[in-house]
Amino acid sequence: GQQVMQIPQYQHVQEGEDFTTYCNSSTTLSNIQWYKQRPGGHPVFLIQLVKSGEVKKQKRLTFQFGEAKKNSSLHITATQTTDVGTYFCAGPYGGATNKLIFGTGTLLAVQP
Amino acid sequence: NAGVTQTPKFQVLKTGQSMTLQCAQDMNHEYMSWYRQDPGMGLRLIHYSVGAGITDQGEVPNGYNVSRSTTEDFPLRLLSAAPSQTSVYFCASSPGQGTRNTIYFGEGSWLTVV
Numbered sequence: 001g002q003q004v005m006q007i008p009q010y011q012h013v014q015e016g017e018d019f020t021t022y023c024n025s026s027t028t029l030s031n032i033q034w035y036k037q038r039p040g041g042h043p044v045f046l047i048q049l050v051k052s053g054e055v056k057k058q059k060r061l062t063f064q065f066g067e068a069k070k071n072s073s074l075h076i077t078a079t080q081t082t083d084v085g086t087y088f089c090a091g092p093y094g095g096a097t098n099k100l101i102f103g104t105g106t107l108l109a110v111q112p
Numbered sequence: 113n114a115g116v117t118q119t120p121k122f123q124v125l126k127t128g129q130s131m132t133l134q135c136a137q138d139m140n141h142e143y144m145s146w147y148r149q150d151p152g153m154g155l156r157l158i159h160y161s162v163g164a165g166i167t168d169q170g171e172v173p174n175g176y177n178v179s180r181s182t183t184e185d186f187p188l189r190l191l192s193a194a195p196s197q198t199s200v201y202f203c204a205s206s207p208g209q210g211t212r213n214t215i216y217f218g219e220g221s222w223l224t225v226v
Contacts, residue, residue: 001171009152033213033214033215035144035215042217042218042219042220043155043202043215044217045214048123048214090215092213093170093171099145100145100157100158101148101171102154102155102156103154104152104153104154105154
């Protein structure tokens, strides 16, 4: 079945270091979304990418959608303790754009 | 504007008991869904609905029932709870399809089945 995998599962960084998480889908995606979940909280939407090769930035966060629309990445420059949480990518499930399948997530720990 | 509201926030059930997780949204979204989250498994889609009267199965529908009698409400029923259903459950809604499929999550319901 359709799968969306993320690597790494867990990353521990010192505050100020950079961080990248990678998302890989077994199928081509019409769009990809990224969510952040703080410990004990619920996932919160960060961004959506639609076009092949698209790059979007939100302050220290840079999101990329692969040329083949099967992979994506999230890069955080100079991490801060407020970046702690699990980052999920998500894409349409079974071709239906109103259902999302989520990646396995990357837990980011930031040491002050 | 409350967004997506789930109740209860915490629940302990005995094996074989039934219960309903309530979910309501006040954003007039057509699409609603239920996910469960287990450690190391990410979020898995249980059931979803594209509008009142229409529901469909997601990745892990077994052991759960849903109905959608109104746009606002989308309850999730566990007919005979099993320990494997111990999880955090998130209800979510979304305004549309395509590029309007951003999901808004409720705060979650922590369910333990003993």
